[in-house]
Structures are given as C-alpha cells and as structure tokens.
Amino acid sequence: xxxxxxxxxxxxxxxxxxxxxxQIVEIEPDVCLSxxxxxxxxxxxxxxxxxxxxxxxxxxxxxxHTVPASEEKYAQNHKExxxxxxxxxxxxFYDVGVGICHQVLPEKGFALPxxxxxxxxxxxTTYGAFGAFSAGIGRSEMAVLYATSRIWLKTPASFKMVIHxxxxxxxxxxxxxxHIIGSIxxxxxxxxxxxxxxxxxEAMSIGSRMVLCNMAIEMGAKNGxxxxxxxxxxxxxxxxxxxxxxxxxxxxxxxxxxxxxxxxALGPQVARPHTVDNVxxxxxxxxxxxxxxxxxTCTNGRMEDLRVAAKILEGRKVANDVRLLVLPASxxxxxxxxxxxxxxTLVRAGGMLLNPGCGPCLGAHQGVMAPGEATISTANRxxxxxxxxxxxxxxxxxxxxxxxxxxxxxxxxxxxxF
Amino acid sequence: xxxxxxWKYGDDVNTDVIFPGKYTYxxxxxAEMAEHALEDLDAGFAExxxxxxxxxxxxxxxxxxxxxxxxxxxxxxxxxxxxxxxxSRIFFRNxxxxxxxxxxxxxGTDAIQTGxxxxxxxxxxxxxxxxxxxxxxxxxPEVLAIxxxxxxxxxxxxxxxx
Numbered sequence: 001x002x003x004x005x006x007x008x009x010x011x012x013x014x015x016x017x018x019x020x021x022x023q024i025v026e027i028e029p030d031v032c033l034s035x036x037x038x039x040x041x042x043x044x045x046x047x048x049x050x051x052x053x054x055x056x057x058x059x060x061x062x063x064x065h066t067v068p069a070s071e072e073k074y075a076q077n078h079k080e081x082x083x084x085x086x087x088x089x090x091x092x093f094y095d096v097g098v099g100i101c102h103q104v105l106p107e108k109g110f111a112l113p114x115x116x117x118x119x120x121x122x123x124x125t126t127y128g129a130f131g132a133f134s135a136g137i138g139r140s141e142m143a144v145l146y147a148t149s150r151i152w153l154k155t156p157a158s159f160k161m162v163i164h165x166x167x168x169x170x171x172x173x174x175x176x177x178x179h180i181i182g183s184i185x186x187x188x189x190x191x192x193x194x195x196x197x198x199x200x201x202e203a204m205s206i207g208s209r210m211v212l213c214n215m216a217i218e219m220g221a222k223n224g225x226x227x228x229x230x231x232x233x234x235x236x237x238x239x240x241x242x243x244x245x246x247x248x249x250x251x252x253x254x255x256x257x258x259x260x261x262x263x264x265a266l267g268p269q270v271a272r273p274h275t276v277d278n279v280x281x282x283x284x285x286x287x288x289x290x291x292x293x294x295x296x297t298c299t300n301g302r303m304e305d306l307r308v309a310a311k312i313l314e315g316r317k318v319a320n321d322v323r324l325l326v327l328p329a330s331x332x333x334x335x336x337x338x339x340x341x342x343x344x345t346l347v348r349a350g351g352m353l354l355n356p357g358c359g360p361c362l363g364a365h366q367g368v369m370a371p372g373e374a375t376i377s378t379a380n381r382x383x384x385x386x387x388x389x390x391x392x393x394x395x396x397x398x399x400x401x402x403x404x405x406x407x408x409x410x411x412x413x414x415x416x417x418f
Numbered sequence: 419x420x421x422x423x424x425w426k427y428g429d430d431v432n433t434d435v436i437f438p439g440k441y442t443y444x445x446x447x448x449a450e451m452a453e454h455a456l457e458d459l460d461a462g463f464a465e466x467x468x469x470x471x472x473x474x475x476x477x478x479x480x481x482x483x484x485x486x487x488x489x490x491x492x493x494x495x496x497x498x499x500x501x502x503x504x505x506s507r508i509f510f511r512n513x514x515x516x517x518x519x520x521x522x523x524x525x526g527t528d529a530i531q532t533g534x535x536x537x538x539x540x541x542x543x544x545x546x547x548x549x550x551x552x553x554x555x556x557x558x559p560e561v562l563a564i565x566x567x568x569x570x571x572x573x574x575x576x577x578x579x580x
Contacts, residue, residue, distance in 0.1 A: 024558075024560075036443045037442075037443065037485075039445065040445070044571050047571050047572075047575065048571055048574055048575050048578065049575055049578070049579070050578065065442075065443050066443050073444050073445060074443060074444070076445065077443060077444070077445060119484075120484055121483075121484055122482065122483050122484040122508060124484075136484040136508050137484065137508065137511065138484055138486040138489075138508060138511055138512040138515055139486040139512075140486060140512070140515040140516070140569065140570040140571055141511065141515060141570065143571060144570060144571070144574050147574065147578070148574070148578075152560075186430050186478055186481055187430070187477055187478035187481065187504060187506075190478060190504060190506070190507065191507045220478060220481060220506060220507065222507055275430055275432075277430075362439035362440075362442065362483075363438065363439045363440050364439055364440050364442070364443060368440075381432075381434070381482060381483075383432045383434035383435060383482060384434070384435055384458050384459075385434060385435060385438050385439075385457075385458035386434045386438075386439055388440075390458045
C-alpha cells in the first residue's frame, strides 16, 4: 500500500521507509515561524535554561499582528523581539511593514515543496499550497524548538478532496473553501491532512491555492496540500531559499475519506456570524446592511484579490455609510498594486489604504467594530468578538463579494457587477 | 478520583471567546490572563470559577487560533480538567503543554450540566457522573509525563538537565 503526502514526508523526515497513521515520530522541522508572539516565546525559552537558540537559521520571525505599534505595550513587545533576534543571531527577521507572515514566507522563498514548516500561528497551513507540510503549534512548543530543534508529531490520517470542473468568474477559491467548510463542518477534517486535487485546483493560481490551504485549519485540519506543478516552480524560480525536492502522494495511497466537489456549479458563498461553517449561498444573505468592508488578510490580500475588487469599484463609489479598509498582504503586493493602478482605483472609490499587516482581523487595532455593527470581510474567521465588540457581527466572503457589498452598503451578489 | 464542579458549554468553543485576540499580543502573566478567561462566552466565569472546577463541553473545543493563552488562562483560573468529545488539534497540544489535563470522552458529556459534580480518575481512564461511569483512553505515558511535570517547559528543562 502506498503512502499519502503526510505519511511520505513524515517518514522521510524521521528517516523511516514507511510510517503508519497515528504513529508518533520525533523530527526536526526545516523552517519555524513566529511573529508578534516571539517575545512571549522568548520568555518561555528563557525558563528552559538554554543560553542561546540552537539553530538560529531555522527560524523566521515576521512582525505583522499589531503593526506599527498602536500602543506603548505593543511597542515594548516589538522592541523585546528585536533584541531577542539580535542576541540570538536570527537572520531571517522581517520588521513591521514587510507584510503578513503567511505572505512573506512564500515571497522570501521559505515555503518550498517538501519542506516541513511549523509556526506558532494556526494559519501556518497556508504553505501547503507550495507542497510543504506545514502546521500550527503553540508557544511552548516553539520555545522548545529554540532549545532543541526537535518536536514530536503524530502522523495524521488523510482526506483527498477532488474538485471537479472550473470556478466561474467571479466565483473564487474563497467561495469554494467556504462551501467545503460549510459542508463538512468546523471539525469536519479534525486532525486530518487534507490533499486538494482535481481539475479546478490544477487550474488555480498559486494565490488561490493559498486560500484553500490557509483555511484548512477552519475545518480542523492539521495541514493542507496542493500538488506542486509548473506554476509552483515558476513562482519559486527567483525566490527559493536553497534546494528542494517535492514530495508527492503515492497513487495507491490510502485515504480515510475521499470527498468530491463540483466547482463549475458553485456560486458565491458567505459565512454568517459567528462560526466559519455557518455558510450560505450569497442569495440567502443579500440585503443585510454592513458598516465596514475589509479587503485583505493572509487569506485574501494578494494581487488577484485586489484586482477583482478594483474591477468592481472602477468608476463606482463605496456607499456613504460604509468604511472600506484595504490591506495588501505585503509590501511586495502593495508596490505591484501601486504600479498597476489598482490602489489608485480602490482609493478613488473611497477605500482606505492601510499598511500591510494583519490589521483588523484579530481585533487588536485598526478598524475594530462598535456594538451593533457588521463587517463583511475577506478574512478567515468570524468568531464572536474577533473584530472588537462581542455584539458586532462578521460575515466572511470573497474579495468580489466584499467589494460589491461595499458599493451597495448591503451584502450583495458580486455577479450583479459582471 | 478527582472531584470537581462543572461548567458546561456547547460545541465549537473557539479560542477567541476563550481568550480574546485583543489581549493576545500584550505581555501578560498567567494570573492576569485568568481574569479574561472565557470573557466573550461567559462573562461571569472568571469571577466565579473555583480551583478544581471542571469544564465540560461539546465537540471541537478550542478551535481556531493557536494562541496558547486559551489553555494558560483556564489553567491559571484553577480549571482542573476539560472534558469534551473532541478537541481542536492545536488546543489539545497547548493544554497538555500548559499542564492542563484534557479528556476526550466519546459519550456521557450530553447529560452533564453546569453545577453538577464530576469525578475523574486519570490513571484508570474513568469519568464518573450521577452514579454512571464513562471510560476514556488514558493518555500515553509520554504525554502524562508532561502533565505530571506541570507542562512542556518544566518537562523539557528536567529532561535536558538529566
């Protein structure tokens, strides 16, 4: 019997010929990511009593969650992280403004096929879009990785999701993943490795594959995976930090479940408050008033997302009583969007450009909501209280749905603009 | 047998309602984290919780963010254990690593209500409620060792120092 992607890569990292589902292995990850939580991790690391980080070249640190610091306590947090980075000789450090970690790691060539990447952030699953095995861990585990470079992982069972057909413009990967999560539930893939395959995934851009893997965690998955192909290699051509060897699942691998979806028949989807699996076709929620529209985050802050929004907002205006927040996911994207005129279009339409970063997604600063308000967002979570007041509501949709809703002031089917 | 008073919650309790994102990147000691425990789910919890209390919840407890404070704040609030049919993967690891026992109990949680008394025998893998017993697979010895040492950091410190 062949092996799934998860089995194959974990066996290789553990130096084994084969591995069983459920088997626990101790491995050394290739890349470890942390962000604004690094100061807290450093404090835990200090308690272990090891004098310095064992292998500083393994670690990538990106400041992105509350950037630039909005309060003195955040400034202090960032300062402590810069000191830790300096003291331990961590070279892959990206200070405020470079972008969101899940965009920066691919751009800087750390997210590579066949790499094992762990991050103290749940959306670390994003790098599966490049054929990496990547999963979120906690702060204590990251502190132990500073000290020992080693961690135990349990080999997950795998789901194979076959996406037939082709998404019909302006329906996007975001609508597809919301539909999948709505179908199987917030724990539908709990602890599983999810492999996305099929014609629709093959046809997708790298950015769209990142959306699928980014939100794998929202159905409980340990990791997501897309088969690396020419698009992957083209994206990485001038970026890859070192050599890499892609890992593919065997054709006769054993999957716990095989799920099939039809992309061609899919329309825009929206996740209603307060859970990501509370998904409806957009038709069921049209007309609900919103006060804020958020375009950005590690899920949908890339060029293809800004472009589709600009296409809808070109020559139109954001509704009077709506605040449209625009956050490109990285400096690189911001520069490209400036050059292409996309930012010009979005700002002329009434959008407010914010610096690359996580911004309002986690409710720490920038664009939090008052009680009774509602936001339609391209982010990945709509939990109660996540964007400010616990009495505010978050709807999740695609960049097209967010842009269309920003124009009308109510949740709107973006197909009306195409 | 550890005996404790129950706080009962539903399915998919996420880490944002356990420990809100707005506090996540502020430097904070565990005692202060405990003051915000379950803030956006049950505003009265942090004040009324007693050491030794037990949380019983529905499936997929701790879904969402990887923030370890979701486990740390409950541990610091005095919660002795969490019982649920399933946990999110990262929360499960974080809880063990924070020294907070988590019990995957396939059946029995539906009948347990807030204010009930529940007994737990970690070694035997048994939960007792209202005269009935339910068994759960005991945690592997490696994981129990982490719990016994009070979490991953003290455990690794002990191992490294021989």
